[in-house]
Amino acid sequence: MTSIPRRASRPVLAAAVISTFALTLGACGGGGGSGDSGGDDSVVIGYTGPLSGGGAAYGENVQTGLQMAVDDLNKDGLEVDGKKVTIELKSLDDKYAPSTAASNAQRLADQDKAPVVVSPNAGAIKAIQQINDGRSKFMISAYTSDPAIVQSDNPLTMMIPPNFESYAKPFTEQGMKNGGKKLALLGTQSEYGQQWTKAITDEWKKADGKIGADNSIDYATVSDFAGPVSKALSEKPDSIFVGGPSQPTALIMEEAKKQGFKGSFLVMDQAKLDEMATVTKPKNLTNSVGVLPVKEYEDPGTKDFLKKFAEVAGEKKVATSETALNYQSIAIIAKAMEVAGTTSDPEKIRAAVPDALSEVDDKYKVNGFPTKITDQGHLMNPELEVTYLNKDEKYTKVPVEQVSDAK
Numbered sequence: 001m002t003s004i005p006r007r008a009s010r011p012v013l014a015a016a017v018i019s020t021f022a023l024t025l026g027a028c029g030g031g032g033g034s035g036d037s038g039g040d041d042s043v044v045i046g047y048t049g050p051l052s053g054g055g056a057a058y059g060e061n062v063q064t065g066l067q068m069a070v071d072d073l074n075k076d077g078l079e080v081d082g083k084k085v086t087i088e089l090k091s092l093d094d095k096y097a098p099s100t101a102a103s104n105a106q107r108l109a110d111q112d113k114a115p116v117v118v119s120p121n122a123g124a125i126k127a128i129q130q131i132n133d134g135r136s137k138f139m140i141s142a143y144t145s146d147p148a149i150v151q152s153d154n155p156l157t158m159m160i161p162p163n164f165e166s167y168a169k170p171f172t173e174q175g176m177k178n179g180g181k182k183l184a185l186l187g188t189q190s191e192y193g194q195q196w197t198k199a200i201t202d203e204w205k206k207a208d209g210k211i212g213a214d215n216s217i218d219y220a221t222v223s224d225f226a227g228p229v230s231k232a233l234s235e236k237p238d239s240i241f242v243g244g245p246s247q248p249t250a251l252i253m254e255e256a257k258k259q260g261f262k263g264s265f266l267v268m269d270q271a272k273l274d275e276m277a278t279v280t281k282p283k284n285l286t287n288s289v290g291v292l293p294v295k296e297y298e299d300p301g302t303k304d305f306l307k308k309f310a311e312v313a314g315e316k317k318v319a320t321s322e323t324a325l326n327y328q329s330i331a332i333i334a335k336a337m338e339v340a341g342t343t344s345d346p347e348k349i350r351a352a353v354p355d356a357l358s359e360v361d362d363k364y365k366v367n368g369f370p371t372k373i374t375d376q377g378h379l380m381n382p383e384l385e386v387t388y389l390n391k392d393e394k395y396t397k398v399p400v401e402q403v404s405d406a407k
Contacts, residue, residue: 042086043343045070045330046108046117046138048101048124051093058245058322062120062143063091064313065323068305069330069364076361078334081341087334090114098127109136115346116333120322122146122192129154139346141329143322145269146192147405150376156350159378160329161321164196164269166402167291167386168203171266174289174388174398176207179264180238184212186228186252187268188219188244196268200241212237219248229255237261243268250276254284264288273389275318282393289398292368292387294324296395299369300362324367331364332356332379350377378405 047066050059070089078085090112094101101124108114109132117132119125120143129152132138139156142149145164149157175183183204187193193216201211212235215228222228229252232240240256242249242265249271256265267273267290274293276285295306305327309319332353337343339359340352353373360369370379384400 040084040086041080041343042088043337044088044090044108044112044114045333046105046112046114047089047091047119048094048104048108048117048128049091049120050096051091053095055096059093059120061320061322062118062326063089064309065326066091066118066330068308068312068323069327069334072308072363073331073334078338080337080343085337085343087330094121094124096121096124098123101125102127102131105138105140106131106136109138113344114138115344115349116141118143118326118329120144120326122149125149125157126152129157132156137346139333139350141326141333143326143329144192146195150374150378150405151407154377156346157377158329158333158350158353158373159376160325161269162381162384162400163378163403163405165199166384166400167269168199170386170398170400171200171289172203172207172209174386175204175239175241175264175266176209178239178287178289178388181208182210182212182236182238183266184232184235184237184240185214185216186232186240186242187216188270189216190244192270193244193268196243196270197241200266200268217244217248217252219244223248225252225255226259228252229259232256233259233261237263239264239266241266241268243271246271246275247279250279250285253288254280257284265290267291272318272320273387275320278316278318286389286391286393288389289386290389291321292385292397293395294319294321294367296387296397297324297367299365299367301364301366304363305366321367328360328364328366328369329379331360332370335360374405376405 049062066089070087092104094104105117105128108117116139118141122144125142142159145161147163150159187197215232217228242252265288267288269291273290335356336349336352339356340348342348368381370381372380385397388396
C-alpha cells in the first residue's frame with residue numbers, strides 16, 4: 001500500500017513533528033526488558049516506513065496510529081510478568097526502499113532489542129522476512145493486503161489488513177450492478193497495482209464481463225491524467241477500475257466525470273474515498289465501490305478514536321485504515337506480551353496472539369477488530385465489509401466473503 005504525494009499542510013507538518021518526537025523517544029529509549037531483572041522495564045516497538053519523499057504522508061498515517069496506541073497503552077498502564085512496562089516507538093525512514101527497510105529492521109532488532117518491527121510496504125516486508133528469523137529474531141507487524149506475505153510461511157509474521165483478493169468479487173458485483181459489463185483499467189503500474197489489476201480482471205471475466213486495454217498509470221512520471229482517461233473512455237466502458245494513491249486517484253475520477261463518464265468506479269484499497277473527498281468534490285466520487293471509511297465503522301472505540309485522532313492530526317486530516325488498523329495492532333501486541341509474560345521473546349509473543357485477541361480492551365477496537373489469527377499469521381475480521389458510495393453521496397455497506405490466503 002502507498003499513499004498520496006502532496007504539499008505539506010499544517011496537519012502533515014504536525015504529523016512530521018510527531019514523527020521527530022517519536023524518533024527522539026526511541027533514540028533515548030533503546031532497551032527491551034525481559035522481565036527477569038529488578039525495576040520497571042521498557043520495550044521498543046520498531047517502525048520502518050516512508051517518512052520522507054512521495055510516500056511520506058502514508059508513512060506518517062501509519063506512524064500516527066502507532067504513536068496514538070503507544071501513548072494510550074502507557075497511560076492505561078502495561079504490566080508484564082509482574083512488572084510495569086513502558087512502550088517506546090522508534091521510527092526509521094526507509095523511503096519505500098525494501099533494502100533500506102531490511103537494514104532498518106535489523107538495526108532496530110540488534111541495537112534497540114525491538115521484539116516487533118512494523119512495516120507498511122509489501123516489498124519491504126518480503127525483504128524483512130528474509131532476516132527476521134536470523135541472529136536477532138523479531139516479529140513483523142505487516143501492514144499490507146498482499147497475500148504473498150502469509151504464503152511465505154514465516155512464523156514470526158502477523159498480517160494486519162484483509163487480503164485484497166477478497167474485494168474482487170463484491171467490487172465486480174457492484175460495478176456491474178451500477179455500471180455495466182465493460183470494464184476499463186486505469187490502475188497503478190506498481191507491482192501491487194498490477195496484482196490488483198489481475199485479480200479484478202480475472203473476477204470480471206468470470207462474471208462474463210468484457211475488459212478493455214490496460215491503461216495503468218505510473219504516478220511517479222504522470223501528473224496530467226486527461227490523456228490516459230480519454231484513451232480509456234474511447235473504449236466506451238460501463239465501469240472503470242482505478243486506484244493508487246488517494247490524490248491522483250481522485251483526480252483521475254474527477255477527469256473522467258469532466259469528460260462525461262456516467263458509469264461506476266471500482267476503487268482499489270490503496271485509495272480511500274473519504275480521503276479523496278479532501279482533494280475533489282464528493283460528487284466526482286459517486287457511483288463507486290471501495291473500502292469502508294473508518295468513520296463508518298461502529299466498533300466500541302471508533303468514536304473516541306476519531307476524536308483523539310482529530311486532536312493529534314487536525315480536524316481537516318482524515319483518519320484512514322492505515323492509522324486505525326495499526327492502532328489496533330499495537331494493542332494486540334501489547335496484550336500478547338502480557339499473556340506471554342515477556343517483552344523480549346518474539347516467538348512467545350507471536351504464539352500468544354490468538355489468546356490475546358479476546359482480552360484487548362474495547363477502547364482499542366476501532367476498525368473491524370479481528371477475532372482470530374490464522375495459522376499463517378493473518379488477523380481475520382469475520383464481518384468484513386466494503387462500501388458503495390451512491391449518487392446521493394451516501395455510503396452503503398456491502399458484506400465481503402473472504403477468500404483463502406492459500407497459494
